[in-house]
Amino acid sequence: PLWWALAAVGLERLVDWGARARGWNASQAWRVFSAAGVVMSLGLTVFVVQSRLPGWGAGQRAYERLDARLRDLGAPAAAVVMVNDPPGFYLASGRPAIVIPDGDATALLAAARRYGARYVVLEANHPRGLDALFNAPQDATALRLLWRGEDGMLFEVVDE
Numbered sequence: 001p002l003w004w005a006l007a008a009v010g011l012e013r014l015v016d017w018g019a020r021a022r023g024w025n026a027s028q029a030w031r032v033f034s035a036a037g038v039v040m041s042l043g044l045t046v047f048v049v050q051s052r053l054p055g056w057g058a059g060q061r062a063y064e065r066l067d068a069r070l071r072d073l074g075a076p077a078a079a080v081v082m083v084n085d086p087p088g089f090y091l092a093s094g095r096p097a098i099v100i101p102d103g104d105a106t107a108l109l110a111a112a113r114r115y116g117a118r119y120v121v122l123e124a125n126h127p128r129g130l131d132a133l134f135n136a137p138q139d140a141t142a143l144r145l146l147w148r149g150e151d152g153m154l155f156e157v158v159d160e
Helices: 002-022 026-052 058-072 086-093 105-115 128-135
Strands: 080-083 097-099 117-122 143-149 152-157
Touching (some): 058 086, 080 086, 105 128
Parallel strands (some): 080 117
Antiparallel strands (some): 117 152
């Protein structure tokens, strides 16, 4: 912040020197250098954001692909889905969603049944208690694995 504040002072001194020593029109030089500074700041901001946030929007794209998979499987549009990020899933798909609770598969199933969730999306970033389900989905008794891909796994909650 200090350097950005001092840059304006330095720019003013540069324009004054240019007007005296080089015969510049001070008001025109000030406009040109100010506009150049704004353009350089915008360019630097875009570069830094793109280099630091390469996965920007990746979650939304993954949820859009999962929604397409649900449509392919014939899932009703009103079916409640359990995911890590319910607001993000809703924005990407328009489907109602609830959060996966912290806990094991028993807690997951209890919440799914209590709130009427029919599908569960289990991503690599899941609660630790669901490691066993993530690593061995075929061992789940009340969850049927419908699909497994790079975006995660899609389960259907099976009635008891």
